[in-house]
Amino acid sequence: MEVMAETERARRLLHRVTAGIPENPVTHVADLPAREARHTEWPSWADPRVVDALRSGGVERPWAHQTEAASLAFAGRHVVVSTGTASGKSLCYQLPVLSTLAADDKACALYLSPTKALGADQLRSVSALDIPGVRAASYDGDTPMAERDWVRAHARWVFTNPDMLHRGILAAHSRWARLFRKLSYVVIDECHSYRGVFGSHVALLLRRLQRVARHYGSSPVFILASATTAEPGEFACRLVGADCVPVVEDASPRGARTVALWEPPLMEDHRGEHGAPVRRSAGAEASRILAELVIEGARTLAFVRSRRGAELTALGARRLLSEVDGELPRQVAAYRAGFLPEERRALERALLSGELKGVATTNALELGVDIAGLDAVVLAGYPGTLASFWQQAGRAGRSGDDALVVFVARDDPLDTYLVHHPEAVLERPVEAAVLDPSNPYVLAPQLACAAAELPLTTGELETFGGAAAREVLDRLVADRLLRRRPSGWYWTSRDRPHYEVDIRGSGGEQIAVVEADTSRLLGTVDPGSACTTVHPGAVYLHQGSSYVVDELDLEAGIALVHAEDPEWTTSAREVADIAVLNTQERLDYGGVTVCLGEVAVTSQVVGYLRRRPSGEVLDQVALDLPAQTLETRAVWYTISPELLEARRAPEVAGPPQIAGAPEPGGPSGGSEAGGTREGASFQKARRAGKLSGPSAIAEAREATGAWEAGGPREGTNSQDSRGAGEAVEPSAIAEASEISPPAEIADARETSLPREDTNSQQPHGTGELPGPSAIAEAREATSARETPAARQVSAARKASGGRRATSARVASGVPEAPSEGAGTWEVGGAPGGAGLDPARIPGALHAAEHAAIGLLPLFATCDRWDIGGVSTALHADTGEATVFVHDGHPGGAGFADRGFAAVVPWLAATREAIISCECPAGCPSCVQSPKCGNGNDPLDKAGAVAVLETVLGAVSRHSARHDHGVAQAAAN
Numbered sequence: 001m002e003v004m005a006e007t008e009r010a011r012r013l014l015h016r017v018t019a020g021i022p023e024n025p026v027t028h029v030a031d032l033p034a035r036e037a038r039h040t041e042w043p044s045w046a047d048p049r050v051v052d053a054l055r056s057g058g059v060e061r062p063w064a065h066q067t068e069a070a071s072l073a074f075a076g077r078h079v080v081v082s083t084g085t086a087s088g089k090s091l092c093y094q095l096p097v098l099s100t101l102a103a104d105d106k107a108c109a110l111y112l113s114p115t116k117a118l119g120a121d122q123l124r125s126v127s128a129l130d131i132p133g134v135r136a137a138s139y140d141g142d143t144p145m146a147e148r149d150w151v152r153a154h155a156r157w158v159f160t161n162p163d164m165l166h167r168g169i170l171a172a173h174s175r176w177a178r179l180f181r182k183l184s185y186v187v188i189d190e191c192h193s194y195r196g197v198f199g200s201h202v203a204l205l206l207r208r209l210q211r212v213a214r215h216y217g218s219s220p221v222f223i224l225a226s227a228t229t230a231e232p233g234e235f236a237c238r239l240v241g242a243d244c245v246p247v248v249e250d251a252s253p254r255g256a257r258t259v260a261l262w263e264p265p266l267m268e269d270h271r272g273e274h275g276a277p278v279r280r281s282a283g284a285e286a287s288r289i290l291a292e293l294v295i296e297g298a299r300t301l302a303f304v305r306s307r308r309g310a311e312l313t314a315l316g317a318r319r320l321l322s323e324v325d326g327e328l329p330r331q332v333a334a335y336r337a338g339f340l341p342e343e344r345r346a347l348e349r350a351l352l353s354g355e356l357k358g359v360a361t362t363n364a365l366e367l368g369v370d371i372a373g374l375d376a377v378v379l380a381g382y383p384g385t386l387a388s389f390w391q392q393a394g395r396a397g398r399s400g401d402d403a404l405v406v407f408v409a410r411d412d413p414l415d416t417y418l419v420h421h422p423e424a425v426l427e428r429p430v431e432a433a434v435l436d437p438s439n440p441y442v443l444a445p446q447l448a449c450a451a452a453e454l455p456l457t458t459g460e461l462e463t464f465g466g467a468a469a470r471e472v473l474d475r476l477v478a479d480r481l482l483r484r485r486p487s488g489w490y491w492t493s494r495d496r497p498h499y500e501v502d503i504r505g506s507g508g509e510q511i512a513v514v515e516a517d518t519s520r521l522l523g524t525v526d527p528g529s530a531c532t533t534v535h536p537g538a539v540y541l542h543q544g545s546s547y548v549v550d551e552l553d554l555e556a557g558i559a560l561v562h563a564e565d566p567e568w569t570t571s572a573r574e575v576a577d578i579a580v581l582n583t584q585e586r587l588d589y590g591g592v593t594v595c596l597g598e599v600a601v602t603s604q605v606v607g608y609l610r611r612r613p614s615g616e617v618l619d620q621v622a623l624d625l626p627a628q629t630l631e632t633r634a635v636w637y638t639i640s641p642e643l644l645e646a647r648r649a650p651e652v653a654g655p656p657q658i659a660g661a662p663e664p665g666g667p668s669g670g671s672e673a674g675g676t677r678e679g680a681s682f683q684k685a686r687r688a689g690k691l692s693g694p695s696a697i698a699e700a701r702e703a704t705g706a707w708e709a710g711g712p713r714e715g716t717n718s719q720d721s722r723g724a725g726e727a728v729e730p731s732a733i734a735e736a737s738e739i740s741p742p743a744e745i746a747d748a749r750e751t752s753l754p755r756e757d758t759n760s761q762q763p764h765g766t767g768e769l770p771g772p773s774a775i776a777e778a779r780e781a782t783s784a785r786e787t788p789a790a791r792q793v794s795a796a797r798k799a800s801g802g803r804r805a806t807s808a809r810v811a812s813g814v815p816e817a818p819s820e821g822a823g824t825w826e827v828g829g830a831p832g833g834a835g836l837d838p839a840r841i842p843g844a845l846h847a848a849e850h851a852a853i854g855l856l857p858l859f860a861t862c863d864r865w866d867i868g869g870v871s872t873a874l875h876a877d878t879g880e881a882t883v884f885v886h887d888g889h890p891g892g893a894g895f896a897d898r899g900f901a902a903v904v905p906w907l908a909a910t911r912e913a914i915i916s917c918e919c920p921a922g923c924p925s926c927v928q929s930p931k932c933g934n935g936n937d938p939l940d941k942a943g944a945v946a947v948l949e950t951v952l953g954a955v956s957r958h959s960a961r962h963d964h965g966v967a968q969a970a971a972n
């Protein structure tokens, strides 16, 4: 009751945005209580000049977690502070670093951020404190050449990023000897964004950094700042390779929040692929919600997944507002990437002053902006991780007032699942970031760089992964890249390997996207995804402008495009084959096996679809492009023919809400391989003689400063070094900085913004919550429908840590508990088999594969576009029907391992996602995939449920026989 009173205003706002909608789209509402601040006095060790400066900046006293983290660091302990949005994490490192730098005029520090924009913001706030003798400066792609010498010679606190640390600092460490000799602290801001392949590279980069520092006689303390994540201590330890003390008790104050989950309605007049029903786009819903909130005078940020989507959302809101009051549209803006810092400040001020009421933005505003205490935040689409979800949601309600957070689901399985399983959003601990520094594809180039920096000694191998590192070194020696001498491993060439190593994990030599008329380099795409994203005829979006590809020359590494904005988007059609190279783990469940291992995925783009933004398919165009092979890691399950065909037990004869399956047909087996890529691996690059000197693109990127920021797929921001800095997470970059055509395709649905029932023309005031809104007036007031209490979720389960499974686990035969406390999953297995006719099997497996890919991001910190899948009714290597889900990066990024570790909750969630979708035969919310290589055909929705229930049933029966209930395993 108390919480309800605290959130009265937010509830009223919610009531306004839902008022008059015939079918209430809100699936769940939760009130999150306010939190009081806990202060301490300034620690006695803090330098009085620093304290005075912070005081005059408005911080009267530190919050308890700030004092704790800062004191640990000052005492020489590595520390990771993992607290909520706007909880003052900057002060946690500013206090010890500035106190040390003020007291010792030789001491130095490094600050690393994943984006240039964030680094620039943090540098500005440190410079504003103006501590005598502390010369803080940035060293990134934007730093003019003339200034770089000054930074090397004089700066005491260098603000940089992993890319520049790799190429600009470690590659030439002797020029930085002054800094390394007295390097006291290394600050790693927003460290949760170092995940996947990029995270694995950064982990090894930090080991290289420590090694070089040791060489010059220093041993810096690491201070890591992270959004709230599960197991920050373990993650930080994996990232820096040393124990880190976690500080997690957030003592900053926070206003109460009401969180609403929202599922857009189905559109009556639009149909998708194979006539599937489609929902109103999340962007269109966000426009309407934004407009309503602006009318109510609520300061609102709407996070949209693509730049184009953000612009269209703002446009849509403005259009709706113009129907109400000609003055209102100017209170809404889109946040475009590429803003200058001053423009960001102006935007912050305008939002804070109320001059602007609504801003639609990409995740560019997730980090590095001091905007908090807003009245409402709308999330149009799940941002990929819970860490991002809460980071974005955290922009609302800090100032002591209550605030509203609305999460609008996109039309895909994961979002749909989340709005129907509120506990998976509200009660799940934020996921731990996944990274795997032992990936040989990451280790090889990193060890080459390390050896080029300083000869590697046997004693140092442990830091780089021990036996795994040794194996990789032997290969590098055999390939004559390194030479083994008694004193260690030496780099053999005069050229540094650094320029050939892409730490963002984009997979090798980039393909340049060039505008043919002007010869302007628009950006780059990674070679593995070039065939799917810049094939001839592909629509390529760059910074809000649209181009069409005329020619793709893979040999020359170039795609030629011309400016054109057609009425359609394109999506590649691909056929894929998968070979098992090595089965590392295998769990047998009587007719069902679950495996983890290495695979080779061979894929070939055979054509593309042209689609209207509504989803309507115009036609399919054939292409003749070469096949590509990706060696990576996969999780797969097999089902025996007996189990697939055996009749199902009558009491569990399949969920009644799913209508009969469509007629089977089409090719046997499907694939969702569009997100995968085969990088020109380090080895290939070497064989091709490409490990010497920077490539043309590398040079172009360095010249434009794009190294600091490009996404894993396309450094399309090469032309705009400012904009380039605004992405957040390696894979989120591709989505949110609007540079990944795949994401654009996925987002294309959001661009339709059908004009809907904003039927009132009456003007309306902008005062605080005045009566029913103009837009809503015509609607009948309906109250939010709340689902029954969320299922009990055991709090903060012990996570698996995402490491490769051990043989001990194989012996026990029990899949590991859900790694992220993902809920008490109902296994729901059917005794007996799937009861499928042989002709239905391909479609059933294909649909089960798509949905599983959609749901894996719930368990592995990845994005649908980071993984792929292949399913087949009979696989040559397994001899049975098999569904594979594989990592999209050479050598893997840890996602398949995570799927294996959480196979029961993952497949149970997949089954639930399909069952809870109300469509008759498959739609984007359940089994259709935006990047299916086979045009979402064949797909058998009911068959997929039967397959999943058979797998889960076999696992459950097996576990019961061995007295290892899966439910029990899940609860541990």
Ligand SMILES: Nc1ncnc2c1ncn2[C@@H]1O[C@H](COP(=O)(O)OP(=O)(O)OP(=O)(O)O)[C@@H](O)[C@H]1O
Pocket: 058, 059, 060, 061, 062, 063, 066, 084, 085, 086, 087, 088, 089, 090, 091, 366, 367, 368, 369, 370
């Ligand atoms: N002890 C304090 N008392 C009052 N205000 C504070 C205190 N510490 C920090 N702040 C203010 O809180 C705001 C947010 O701080 P900061 O940007 O460091 O948070 P953060 O946790 O890094 O945010 P983000 O989640 O955006 O990374 C700033 O305006 C800062 O001045």
